Amino acid sequence: MCLAIPAKVTELLDDAMAIVALEGIKKKISTALVEDLSVGDYVLVHVGYALHKVSPEEASRTLSLMAEAGVLQEELEEIAETSK
Template sequence: MCLAIPAKMLSIEPDDMAVVAVENVRKRISTALLETVAPGDYVLVHVGYALHLLSEEEAGNTLSLMAEAGVLQEELAEMAGDS
């Protein structure tokens, strides 16, 4: 389905790249579209790009709604397959 999904920044890498995590899935993404990000921040990720900073509360609420709607596991599987 390829929805944007909230993820937690784990580490910042050179060349506007970072590693994020959603549940047990980790993925390397681009942070080129954001001015500043830091480990521990929550970002909205779509097709390998961090699009927007989120609060921890916003990220949690969105992930809960995605799980309730039955789309979270599908998105996690897609995200893991793209690694």
Template structure:
């Protein structure tokens, strides 16, 4: 199962403007934010991450609700977090 997971933007990658760093349930990873180039993304914003890409900007309230639901799924969410830990973009 592949899930879209909310991540908080916590850093930028100066040498690669299409990349940013998100924090997802304690996991920090670079993601591609090019699909949201028309958005005014800032540190602290929340995005929905799927296969290493930010797909949409979401509110913090929505992010918290989705994270709560996903954590209740148990194994599928744990598997997704493990895949995120092992990924390497950029």
């Protein structure tokens, strides 16, 4: 389905890249569209790009709504598959 999904920045890399994590899944993404990121920030990720920062509360609320709607697991599986 490819929805944008909140994830936590766990590592900042060179060349506007970062590692994000969600539910034990780690993925390398581009941070070229977002300024002033720090490890521990939450970003909204879509097709390998951080679109913007979100608060931890907004990330939690969004993930809860996605789980309630039944789309979170599908998105996690897709992220895991593309992270291999």
